[in-house]
Amino acid sequence: MDSKRIEQLIAKYWECETTLEEEKELKNYFSAGDYDAKFKDVAPLFQYYTNEKESASLDGLFDEQVLAEIEQGVPSSPKKGKVMSMFTNISKVAAVILVVVVAGYFIQQEIKEKEQPYLTDTFEDPEKAFEETKKALQLISKNFNKGRKQAKKLSTFNEAQERVKDNNL
Amino acid sequence: MSLEAFKTRVLPTKDKLFRFALKLVGDADEARDIVQEVFIKVWNKRNEMDELENMEAWCMRVTRNLSLDKLKSKKRKLTDSLDQTHDISMGENITPYRSTELSDTMIKIGTFISSLPDKQKQVIQLRDVEGYSYQEICDILEIDMNQVKVNLFRARKSVRENLLNANAYGL
Numbered sequence: 001m002d003s004k005r006i007e008q009l010i011a012k013y014w015e016c017e018t019t020l021e022e023e024k025e026l027k028n029y030f031s032a033g034d035y036d037a038k039f040k041d042v043a044p045l046f047q048y049y050t051n052e053k054e055s056a057s058l059d060g061l062f063d064e065q066v067l068a069e070i071e072q073g074v075p076s077s078p079k080k081g082k083v084m085s086m087f088t089n090i091s092k093v094a095a096v097i098l099v100v101v102v103a104g105y106f107i108q109q110e111i112k113e114k115e116q117p118y119l120t121d122t123f124e125d126p127e128k129a130f131e132e133t134k135k136a137l138q139l140i141s142k143n144f145n146k147g148r149k150q151a152k153k154l155s156t157f158n159e160a161q162e163r164v165k166d167n168n169l
Numbered sequence: 170m171s172l173e174a175f176k177t178r179v180l181p182t183k184d185k186l187f188r189f190a191l192k193l194v195g196d197a198d199e200a201r202d203i204v205q206e207v208f209i210k211v212w213n214k215r216n217e218m219d220e221l222e223n224m225e226a227w228c229m230r231v232t233r234n235l236s237l238d239k240l241k242s243k244k245r246k247l248t249d250s251l252d253q254t255h256d257i258s259m260g261e262n263i264t265p266y267r268s269t270e271l272s273d274t275m276i277k278i279g280t281f282i283s284s285l286p287d288k289q290k291q292v293i294q295l296r297d298v299e300g301y302s303y304q305e306i307c308d309i310l311e312i313d314m315n316q317v318k319v320n321l322f323r324a325r326k327s328v329r330e331n332l333l334n335a336n337a338y339g340l
């Protein structure tokens with residue numbers, strides 16, 4: 001190939017004015033091997049590009065894997081992550097509900113305990129209640145009578161005092 | 170799109186996608202997974218695929234986005250500095266087998282190109298290695314024509330300077 005043309009193309013290449021075809025021409029020229037000695041500075045660059053294009057590739061095994069995956073029609077990994085996040089969300093909601101329910105139960109319990117002394121009777125059977133009241137009243141009257149006997153003794157003192165007063169007068 | 174069309178039109182692009190993903194993530198296994206994911210995406214959307222003007226460019230764009238996502242999550246996991254990940258990727262890319270094939274200067278060019286800023290590196294990979302047109306590069310990288318040209322110009326300029334230095338001083 002004409003080395004003058006290559007020189008022009010390289011100058012255009014540095015200015016970014018080459019077309020894709022011209023760039024291909026350059027790569028082909030340098031990868032052929034027998035280039036003009038004055039281009040030895042830039043030759044490695046174009047050889048590098050050509051090399052790089054062949055550097056890495058995927059084997060036939062990859063095709064098989066992709067096709068197998070496609071036929072299954074299951075996009076595997078990303079969905080799993082979503083299921084996990086759903087579960088955590090649900091468990092969060094469940095935990096909140098659990099806390100509310102437990103708290104509610106205890107509050108109810110508390111309220112019941114407070115209300116009990118006012119609301120419930122100690123006796124269910126009215127007759128029994130009557131007997132108990134009678135007993136309680138008898139106890140009171142017994143003690144009251146005891147107190148009255150003591151008070152009678154006091155009144156004798158009073159009488160005696162009165163008499164002494166009358167005699168002195 | 171039928172399975173036949175998929176085999177003839179989509180599967181042959183696998184090497185291009187793989188190389189691009191490899192350049193971005195720097196790990197062959199991960200790049201392979203990315204390409205597989207892209208193809209499954211294409212298959213799942215096969216009904217919309219026929220309406221696309223340039224399916225290959227679309228595939229490249231998806232590959233790029235997935236690779237960048239992977240890189241992001243990786244960075245979060247490992248909290249590696251950028252320089253370190255670069256070094257790792259270079260180490261894996263050049264196997265002893267390959268390095269014997271390549272001359273010293275070409276290895277230098279390789280390290281130099283991979284140390285360019287991301288946009289420039291991607292543009293030069295797409296244009297000079299894979300041979301995409303400017304319009305296709307616009308589509309793939311989702312930037313406008315001017316940015317493509319500016320990035321390519323800067324990338325080539327740095328490459329040229331680097332080449333001149335290498336030849337003049339053996340740097």
